[in-house]
Amino acid sequence: MLDTHHVARQLQDVAIHRMTGAERLQLACEMSDLTRELAKTRIRQEHPDWDAGRLLAALVRTMVPPAAVPPQFR
DSSP: OOOSOHHHHHHHHHHHHHSOHHHHHHHHHHHHHHHHHHHHHHHHHHOTTOOHHHHHHHHHHHHSOGGGSOGGGO
């Protein structure tokens, strides 16, 4: 999906290419953490009565391909 303006995308590309491998990895980890937090927030809003275990199971189902979901989370 290309929803970023081409000028902004060029600036992103320049910034990313200036980063070290470790910095790019750190950025990827932070983005992954943010994605999980946003997903958890959405699930909590939809199911405010769910406990932490049920929330985790729903999060796993959301982020892992169905065939890879461990049986205890199905």
